[in-house]
Amino acid sequence: MKFSVTPLVMILSVTFTSHTVLAFQPFAQDQKWILGDWNGKRNELAQQGYQFNVAFQNESATNLSGGYNNSQKLFNANQWAFGTLLDLEKIANWDNTQANITITKRDGQSLSNDRISDPRAGQFSSAQEIYGRGQSWRLTNAWIKKGFVDNHLQIKFGRMGLSDDFNASQCEFQNLMLCGGQLGKTVGDIWFNSPVSQWGINFKYQFLPTWWMGTGIYEVNPENALEKHGFNLDMQESKGALIPVELIWKPKLDLFNGLSGEYKIGAFLSTAEAKDVKKDENGEIQAKAVNRKWHDSKHSIWLNVQQQLIARNNDPKRGLFVSANFTFNDKATTVVETTQQLAFWYKGAFDRRPNDSVGLGFAHFDVNERVRERQNTSNQLLELTQADYANPLYSPIQHTELNIELNYNFQWSPAISLRPNIQYVYQPGGVKQVDNAWVAGLIMKLNF
Template sequence: HGYRVALALILSVTVTNALLAVCPTHTGAPPEEAPHFDLQHYATGDWFGLRNTLYDYGIEITGGYTTEPAGNPVGGIEHGFTYLHNFGFGVMFDLQKITGISDTTFLVTVSQRSGRGLTQDSIGNAISVQQIFGGGQTYRLVQVRMEHKLFDDRLELAYGRLTGTADFLSSPFYCQFVNNGICGQPPAPFFNMPAGITAYPQGTWGGLVQVHTTSKTYAKFAFYDGDPNNGDDVAKHGANFGWGNNGILLMTEVGYKTPDGLWSMPSRYSFGGVVHTGDFPDVARDAFGTNLFVSGLPGREHSGQAGCYLIFEQMFYRNPGRDTGLNGFVTFVLSPDEDKSPIPYYLNGGLIYEGLIPCRPHDKTALGFYSAWFSGRQRSAQKAAGLPSQTNETNIEFNHQIQITPYLYLRPNLQYVIKPNGLNRIANALVLGVETGITF
């Protein structure tokens, strides 16, 4: 696969240099107001007026395509190259326009994924270097979501088929990055509560309450089926409408968000908690109390799991006369019971500069990282069994998003994975890729 990796690198560098050599042909920012479909902002335009007519009557149809081909010419278990993509589509029904029910919407979203993951095929690290790998690489029903806004939008209610990490443990800055250690959400809860929490493109039954306590503060609480994978085989494609048999997932978050925080610039601080009432396996001991890495038996079951997280977002510099500039974030995730938490400590962070190159005001340049620390009890058990022991995995990513039009971007990216899967025996991996995104 070496020639493919080289080709990906050459293409990435060539396209980047060509686009940065000239100022952009478009200068308009993506629309901030209610959608108005046209060929400037959407690749498929307004469908000869039909799309805008449907929107006026309360039916908004959206879609997009993302692909993240990447290769690792250095390090990993072996060198390789993979292609994968995600098509996402959604229909939002504004029930105020359709039926007269005020401030109520009904959302249905679907996803189609295909391709192979570079982490899974070649590198062998724990957290995917391509965030759109997962969910079965097939087509799926994602969300079926009814939402109400009450009391001048101070109270929000949502219920139906929901995705937990769409409402919690999230940041608008995360998906400026390609790796799954940042984009989407910090993945530690998915290791610590296997099959107990959902992320796109998987939905499950749930309900959400959010209260805007002041203009700058909020609190929200939600419950979800704690066993969303129950009966969810590939043939059902997300339409497994039964309830699982491994407890309930509870999530809560409080936050403070202001446009004039530190240095009179936008700030956001969020603190959240996660509690799962189901059963989860021990990371080191089997049901007989012996080392599971020796016996080969499953870990003994523990009742319940819990964790918390902290998100800090801050703008550090504003471009003169614009709302863009340098933003940063840090996220810390804690699940301290090392008996049942494979990744008890997790940290990520990043800096994103929009408009670093003056003649390309909507391009974004980003530098970010994550570090995942594996359980000390698991490490001790691995050592006792004479196996390589997992310590921590770190990924550093640099990328530049080239905003070609409001609906099309390229994001050449470089990642360096340090101690893949927390193991010294896997060589540090250099990853080269190009993400492409199109809004239909």
Template sequence: MRIHPLARALGALLALAPLSAAFATDNGYENTLTGDWGGTRSSWADSGVALGGGYVGEFATNTSGGTRKTSAYADQIWLSGDFDFQKMFGWQGGSLHVDVVDRNGTQLDNKASLGSLLETQEIYGRGNVTRLTRFYLEQKFAGDLIDVRVGRMDVSNDFFPFTCDFQSLNFCASLPGYVTQGWYTMPISQTGAVVRISPDPSWYVKVGGYQVNPNNLNTDQRFRVSAPGRDIGKLGIVELGFKSGQGQGELPGSWVVGAWRNTAPYADLRDDVNGDPAVLTDADSMMRNGLHGVYATVKQKLGTNASGGGLTLFANVVQADSHTDTVDQLLSLGFFLDAPFAARPADRISFALGRDRVSDRVADNARIANAAGLGPVAVPRYEYDAEVNYNFSLGRGVVLMPNFQYIRHPGGLATNSNAAVLGLRVAASF
């Protein structure tokens, strides 16, 4: 009898969950699946070696939309090591961070031909391979006033600090990296450096610079600490963040704005080298001298309920480069309701609405083709996405998140059938 990967994952996690209590102690490892390993883990951490890891698996099936009804399962295992040099050999403020990520599985959007702009399983992507995602040195100066990181990093580790509490990629983590070029998200790493200055705990400014090398995407990159071939440009990002309501009894909020510039050359989505519509000529596309964009992400808690949780609203805006990025704008808003019931203080209900915009230049191509008698070609504009989920805590380190997604006008095309997707995420912290 063939057992679905989701069933195997759930069975293993549920079997291990009761054991975690026996290995847990009253420290930071009490909320992990494997606990403190009889005190060994906390002893290592006290000596400067902190080990961690986790598993995320996402099942998705479409009840409508696409060319057929089917299902898919994708997952990720990650292992991390943080090495505190001050505890290990007296190097004040220094540390080394290493993360390895392994991804596997299939994607519903492809199997069902949903035509969606962003994925219904955020955990899928970048090949079924194991990669060195983070390998960087960190140095802090004057306490937390200045923080410098140098090495191999995913850009999502440092910029656009939005959590990943949804299965849809539209509402998960570092959104600019899903639509612009040269900004790679987990599990892809890039060689770079980041400097963060925090004059006060309530605000910071951060500047980052990264190589732009498409070979970082190669599936044979694996554990290499550099990418083969020459860089085609540099990616620079600046971010300013504020925190409000950090005092006792106050309602916390975070307000972040940022901008990026990529110096690499990219093809114009519409024009050829002569400035004419490329869809009507055989000429090469015009090459743009770099691209740029801006973003903002806001999160604000509005109140506290009797269970100790409460309602938090969020909003995200990403404006990419309309000349070179097919999806040039992401808008989303929603809420988190923590501790929705007194009997379930660790649970959470989440809801989000989003709109993805296809660049005007892509739409122009369709209009020009139709006017020239090359059609009919559907003109893409906006895709609308929604997700509601319930984050159900099973015990130490294990969480189930059933969810429902709805996609209107997949691909920004009114001619595409709207898609309804049922999903289930299982996650565990080791």
């Protein structure tokens, strides 16, 4: 039997020009979701208070030169996120109330672990911020937030990441230390960011038109970070509580032509016991953590700044933005004493690409001098010197690490973006014997 393609072409032509299919154009530049709005049902549900989100993020990276192992290889890390945001004011007539449930799944490999850093020291940052905290399924959010006093006071309770509400910062980069809150990278044994969650309650109060104060109480539970405990809900292994406090100022400064900014200063105290980085109870330097003394608490201080410097064509969504982040950690218990981060991004530089952006960021780590003293002592006891760096028993001496990233974010649509980038890592892990590394990366984000 002879088959003619003409009827098939006609049928496909009619189908793909119909109103129904035109509503589903996954690569249209105004498409909010790749899977479309479900023939209008998605927007209808959102108006009723139900918002659904399915997102995929992939981060690729390869070492162009340098690093601990300069054998070039492409590594990929990715994350799926399945979330629901519920407006309970619309759904149940509960004034100023929202709830969120998010489940995530991470997978992939780390270029920083396998190629960039000395495995005895590690890299403080990571070329792929999406990698880490286990390659597993996790309950990342399960919280409810209620507003009081005309929504000036907000109380949030449930399972959440700490930097969702404290020490939060913009994420315009692939390098870990240039993306989001900083404390999860330097005190990550007690401060858990997304995708790890812990039980907590926090309070945010707007006491003046441009001023907010926040505080909270979160459990310190190492079980939450374990790969096999992504849905851990019990508190049997809790070691204490972490209490953050943050003061927030959101002015529109005349210095920047009335453009918006956000300025934050904060601190936390953890009541969980923490190991000293250097000494035992008798003041003797101990190479092994198990022999070092315990402290009753741990603390950090942070400063966060984000400011729009220039608005292109008087559009507050376009122009030059800057963020600066600084952390100051407890010297007795923390390997990294201080961090400094400075980042710039320009959004909408080209009129034909108003949602694209160019980013340049710098992130610097200062290793605690007490850690270096311990490492030097450990090598001296084994009669090892820098000439013995290749010896597996040698403890690498850690100083400072600097990460730099230049990127371009190609925002094809609200649903699809690509961000190629070049990263430079100076002294990975703070180890001078490791070659400085050049890394090429690419972020792909898809909203379904």
